[in-house]
Amino acid sequence: MKNIIIYTKNNCPQCKMTKRFLSxxxxxxxxxxxxxxxxxxxxxxQQGYQSVPIVKNEELTIVGFRPDQLKALAV
Structure with a gap:
């Protein structure tokens, strides 16, 4: 898959779940x-984001733990 970046912070349950799902x-x-x-x-x-996790690649941006949307990256 193309360069996927996930922005996270410490002690963030949604970040942990998102990383686990991707892994x-x-x-x-x-x-x-x-x-x-x-x-x-x-x-x-500046890009308008107010919370993490933020999962980005060239085509897609997902904010929060969204397994329904993250499935698109697992193809």
Whole structure:
């Protein structure tokens, strides 16, 4: 699959569930923790995002733990 990035933060249950779903479905991704890399917070806010997890690739953006939408990445 194409470059999938997941933006997460510490102690985020939805982030953990999203990462687990992707891993269990053999979807590789790059994780960016916004608490460890705070420079991404302003970028995401400027793009209109207010919560994590945010899963992005070239064609798709998914906000929150949405297994119905994440299935599209597991193809």
């Amino acid at each position: 269990e479905n053999q979807v590789s991704f790059q994780e960016i923790n916004i608490e460890e890399q705070p420079q991404y917070v302003d970028v995401l806010k």
